[in-house]
Amino acid sequence: MEHYSSQALILRIKDLGESDLLVLFFAPEKGLCKGIAKAARKSRRRFVNCLDHFSLSQLDYHRKKENQLFLLDSCKLIQAYEALRTDYRLLTLSSYLAELAETLFPLHVKADEMFELLVRSFELLCQGEAPEKVRIAFEGRAMAMGGYAINLECCCGCGRAYKGEGRAVFVTEKGGISCLACRKESKRYPGMGPKSVRALKEIQGPGYDNFPSGLSNKEVLEELKMIFRQHILYRLGKRLKTLKYLE
Ligand SMILES: [Zn+2]
Numbered sequence: 001m002e003h004y005s006s007q008a009l010i011l012r013i014k015d016l017g018e019s020d021l022l023v024l025f026f027a028p029e030k031g032l033c034k035g036i037a038k039a040a041r042k043s044r045r046r047f048v049n050c051l052d053h054f055s056l057s058q059l060d061y062h063r064k065k066e067n068q069l070f071l072l073d074s075c076k077l078i079q080a081y082e083a084l085r086t087d088y089r090l091l092t093l094s095s096y097l098a099e100l101a102e103t104l105f106p107l108h109v110k111a112d113e114m115f116e117l118l119v120r121s122f123e124l125l126c127q128g129e130a131p132e133k134v135r136i137a138f139e140g141r142a143m144a145m146g147g148y149a150i151n152l153e154c155c156c157g158c159g160r161a162y163k164g165e166g167r168a169v170f171v172t173e174k175g176g177i178s179c180l181a182c183r184k185e186s187k188r189y190p191g192m193g194p195k196s197v198r199a200l201k202e203i204q205g206p207g208y209d210n211f212p213s214g215l216s217n218k219e220v221l222e223e224l225k226m227i228f229r230q231h232i233l234y235r236l237g238k239r240l241k242t243l244k245y246l247e
Helices: 088-104 112-126 131-145 194-204 218-236
Strands: 002-016 020-027 031-037 056-063 070-079 168-171 176-178
Touching: 002 031, 002 088, 002 112, 020 088, 020 112, 088 112, 088 131, 088 218, 112 131, 131 194, 131 218, 168 218, 194 218
Parallel strands: 031 070
Antiparallel strands: 002 020, 002 056, 020 031, 056 070, 168 176
């Protein structure tokens, strides 16, 4: 029997049978987990207000064998992040962030950094931070954590170092940038200016507490948005389901 007690973000809940709930949650040590809250719909006592989408809770759970679902023993609400459920725009964005996290970190992969990133992003959204800034910063950090940082050091065609001047072209299948001599900007190969490259470099580095100042610039946000649209689709090999609600 393995027993755990940890913080967890509740990502999804679904009715199961007559009285149980199936809960998808994200914990720092265990990563993405599936668990059953027995009789949670009949007796709400053990799980009062703590099994809502995107809420942060202290969770006690166990399982008898390694390949089984977890059973939730009790749960205590830490942060409700209520705005994420009541504001439609924030709801769709949070669902998208959660789906990206789930895709990059499948079941039971230790993911404490991703847990922190999700918590921090939910907090910022509830504090009224601009959703498009939170989204771009999340996409950049999450992809870097998943092993898909964009190479900004040199041109992926001729190898010339990028010195922080002039425009660069994002080459989707290389996961890196190219100089204008090697490739032209197009819809498929979106370009970005030096400010965007600089902001992206900061996002991909560690330390998410402060947004790069570049993210306050509308043009930077637009350029990075196009780049992540291509990058995420190509690297994950699928369009995330929640994306259609977002756009
Ligand atoms: Zn080149």
